[in-house]
Structures are given as C-alpha cells and as structure tokens.
Amino acid sequence: MRQAMIMLAALCSAAPAWAEDLPYTADMAQRPNFSKAYHTMTELPEWVSKAAAVSTPMGNIMFNGKAYLVGHLCKPHDCADNQLEVIFSRDGAQAWGLLSQRVEGRLYQMPLGTPDSVLLAAMHAAYRANNQGITP
Structure with missing residues (x-):
C-alpha cells in the first residue's frame, strides 16, 4: 500500500503544468466522452x-x-474465477x-x-467453504 501511495505521489508531482486546468473528477466522469467509460467501469457483470x-x-x-x-452464485462456465456470496435478510428487505x-x-x-463486519466475515467464510480444495 505504501509503495502505491509513493507511486501516486510521484505521478501527481510529475504532471505537466496543463494538468492544473483539468476539471474535477466528478465533472469529468459526467462528460459525454468520459461518461460511457465511467459507467461501464462501475457496472456489475451481467451474470x-x-x-x-x-x-x-x-x-x-x-x-x-x-x-x-x-x-452462492457463480458465472456459468467460469465458476472458479467468478463467484458471489449473498446474504439476504429473512424478509428480503436487505x-x-x-x-x-x-x-x-x-x-x-x-x-x-x-455489510457490517459480522456479515462480511460470514461471506468470507462462505467463500472459503465453497472453495475448499481449490488452489488460491
């Protein structure tokens, strides 16, 4: 993590002078020529x-x-690499x-x-249980 922060700081300090005139990130993500890429990045896979x-x-x-x-769900024909653990409240509201x-x-x-830490831990445990014997 520290190495990533150092790399990010180096990139920011090495930016050319024109970088100071760039818009805010949220504004850029809403521009038509950037919006599609932004929304594609934030979509969940269709499966x-x-x-x-x-x-x-x-x-x-x-x-x-x-x-x-x-x-537990997994992507058809690619279960080993694409999985989703799901927890529902009993009434289905969450x-x-x-x-x-x-x-x-x-x-x-x-x-x-x-999820709170308890639910997240339960999903990690479910993932491990569903992947016993699979090499990480």
Whole structure:
C-alpha cells in the first residue's frame, strides 16, 4: 500500500503544468466522452446483476439473534474465477454480497451492499467453504 501511495505521489508531482486546468473528477466522469467509460467501469457483470448464474440452494444462518439466508452464485462456465456470496435478510428487505473475481491468478474481492463486519466475515467464510480444495 505504501509503495502505491509513493507511486501516486510521484505521478501527481510529475504532471505537466496543463494538468492544473483539468476539471474535477466528478465533472469529468459526467462528460459525454468520459461518461460511457465511467459507467461501464462501475457496472456489475451481467451474470451478477441479472442473477444469470449457477447457484446453490440457500442456507439458514443466525447472527446476533437474527435469521438470514445465505447463498452462492457463480458465472456459468467460469465458476472458479467468478463467484458471489449473498446474504439476504429473512424478509428480503436487505441483501449483501461478496463478489470474488480471479484475474491472472490474483483474487479480488469486493463487498456489495455495505455489510457490517459480522456479515462480511460470514461471506468470507462462505467463500472459503465453497472453495475448499481449490488452489488460491
């Protein structure tokens, strides 16, 4: 992390003088010629957003006296590299996820739905359970 910060600082300090005239990032992301790329970057993969995935039966879990449902999805024909752990509140009003993607052998995981530390730990545990015997 420290190395990344040093690299970012070096890039910023080495920027040419014209960089001072650039707009704010949020403004740039809304410009027509940048907006499409920005929105493409922030979209979830279609197999996630449409739940067009291979899945497992839901399971029941309890945390702090509350019942939840937990499940697992993965991208068809690419389950080893693209997975989603999902926890639903029992009434279906809330959902949280842990999107796991392996790119060039490296695992990237992104929480979805702002889970608290207990729910996030449960999704990490579910990921490990669903991937037993798979080399990281």
